[in-house]
Amino acid sequence: MIDLPVTNRRPLAQLVVCQGCCCGRTDRGRPEVPVGRLKDVWKGEKLNRSVQLTVSGCLGPCDLANVALVITPGGNNWFGGLAGDAVYEALIAWARECHHTGRVAPLSAGFDGLRFERFGASEEGEVG
Numbered sequence: 001m002i003d004l005p006v007t008n009r010r011p012l013a014q015l016v017v018c019q020g021c022c023c024g025r026t027d028r029g030r031p032e033v034p035v036g037r038l039k040d041v042w043k044g045e046k047l048n049r050s051v052q053l054t055v056s057g058c059l060g061p062c063d064l065a066n067v068a069l070v071i072t073p074g075g076n077n078w079f080g081g082l083a084g085d086a087v088y089e090a091l092i093a094w095a096r097e098c099h100h101t102g103r104v105a106p107l108s109a110g111f112d113g114l115r116f117e118r119f120g121a122s123e124e125g126e127v128g
């Protein structure tokens, strides 16, 4: 029997906010990604215990900048076209709710219009 690796760091979810070659590049006419605000909230409220925040390099779908990925045990949720403070504040509110309830909270309905399919059609979802 193989001993599989086990991590002690098991949050409820992970939020990956892209800040790559396009996302957040205000000098290229893209909306700002408020990385400082996000990091301050996550650090100040210890949200990483519940929702891991990752600021990433390019995630790929630059044509939909700004991009964010919400990873939960239920799957990957890709969002594009994030712009303005309100949408990032909604992500903060969502993470706070997850943190305080100890459960993966649903994202607000406003995210439905930002959701996109990242991958091409495939019947097989397993890797390897």
Ligand code: FES
Residues within 6 Å of the ligand: 018, 019, 020, 021, 022, 023, 057, 058, 059, 060, 061, 062, 063, 065, 066, 067
């Ligand atoms: S820079 Fe964000 S998807 Fe490419």
